[in-house]
Amino acid sequence: MHSNPKVPAPMALMEMIGNGSFAQAIYVAAKLGIADTLAAGPLDATAIATRIDADADAVFRLLRLLSSRGVFQQEPDGRFALNELSDPLRSDAEVSIRPWSLFIGSPEHREHWSHLDDAVRTGAAVVPALRGMSFFEFTRSNPEFGKVFNDSQTSVSELTLRAVLASYDFAPFPTIVDIGGGNGRLIGEVLAQTPGSRGILYDTPPVVAGASERLTPVADRCSIEGGSFFDGVPAGGDAYILKHVLHNWNDEQALTILGNVKQVMSPQSRLLVIEILLPEGNAPNLGFLTDLNLLALFGGKERTEREYRDLLAAAGFEITGIVPTPAAVSVLEARLA
Numbered sequence: 001m002h003s004n005p006k007v008p009a010p011m012a013l014m015e016m017i018g019n020g021s022f023a024q025a026i027y028v029a030a031k032l033g034i035a036d037t038l039a040a041g042p043l044d045a046t047a048i049a050t051r052i053d054a055d056a057d058a059v060f061r062l063l064r065l066l067s068s069r070g071v072f073q074q075e076p077d078g079r080f081a082l083n084e085l086s087d088p089l090r091s092d093a094e095v096s097i098r099p100w101s102l103f104i105g106s107p108e109h110r111e112h113w114s115h116l117d118d119a120v121r122t123g124a125a126v127v128p129a130l131r132g133m134s135f136f137e138f139t140r141s142n143p144e145f146g147k148v149f150n151d152s153q154t155s156v157s158e159l160t161l162r163a164v165l166a167s168y169d170f171a172p173f174p175t176i177v178d179i180g181g182g183n184g185r186l187i188g189e190v191l192a193q194t195p196g197s198r199g200i201l202y203d204t205p206p207v208v209a210g211a212s213e214r215l216t217p218v219a220d221r222c223s224i225e226g227g228s229f230f231d232g233v234p235a236g237g238d239a240y241i242l243k244h245v246l247h248n249w250n251d252e253q254a255l256t257i258l259g260n261v262k263q264v265m266s267p268q269s270r271l272l273v274i275e276i277l278l279p280e281g282n283a284p285n286l287g288f289l290t291d292l293n294l295l296a297l298f299g300g301k302e303r304t305e306r307e308y309r310d311l312l313a314a315a316g317f318e319i320t321g322i323v324p325t326p327a328a329v330s331v332l333e334a335r336l337a
């Protein structure tokens, strides 16, 4: 029995099939900056259309659809207003989801997902066959899309960052290395919270090139190194963070990354894997969707706790603790086995 027995099954299925179009309607609102336009207060469709240079009737129809499902709200006088679900579409919302919507709705991402059937047939990423290069190489060769992707990662990272900082104490580690640490947001915040620690940000050279400005407040305690974690990682860390890194890769690639971290770790140092832990079974979970995304883009996967235990054990680690956070991610703490 599907979730709403009052709706005939074919209709319920049609509604689900329409979810992709609904996501694209949210993307259009994000792209046109409609939430930003409404930040000062409610407006009717004509006033919104004037401000964003769009067609008034089409704006009305877009917002009628979105507000019918709770994204924006329509006032009794017909004007449209921000509400709880549309507020995060503002560019300057405390945690803005606008960059995530701009990525998911982008033509490049939609083209990748239009080949999901290939990923399901082969079990491999679709991007290499389509673009002739890996997803990360594609973001580098197409800087405009690369920025859309990197901004989307920064925006969702923000969601988990606070939860991780509130749940896990990094202070015991004198030197903390963030492997695949992107633009340095996490290591910057960790070091701001732990004045006694030093940090190393490690990512590919083009990515770390943009990090020094962000790390200015902790520049005297943080060094930046560019390289590939498939070749090696910086030595000397007491903690090695891998946040949202392993899920981008299949088990074989993940084992290579873990092997390179293992090579430079001492018996006292700790590996900190920060990832979503999928539940066993199939109770609704956002992770099942991100899992398919990881398959299509990278040939990667979200993993259950059991799968991480197996992966880490195969790489020569043993888990010493699992710290859940209020966000969807957990911190898996491990040492050399």
Ligand SMILES: C[S@@+](CC[C@H](N)C(=O)[O-])C[C@H]1O[C@@H](n2cnc3c(N)ncnc32)[C@H](O)[C@@H]1O
Pocket (backbone or CB within 6 Å): 136, 153, 154, 157, 179, 180, 181, 182, 183, 202, 203, 204, 207, 227, 228, 229, 230, 242, 243, 244, 245, 248
């Ligand atoms: C999903 S992002 C996670 C970024 C960051 N840890 C976070 O949680 O926001 C994956 C990161 O891995 C980096 N990366 C990809 N391939 C890499 C490689 N071969 N060596 C080092 N970093 C790499 C990417 O540049 C990106 O910053």
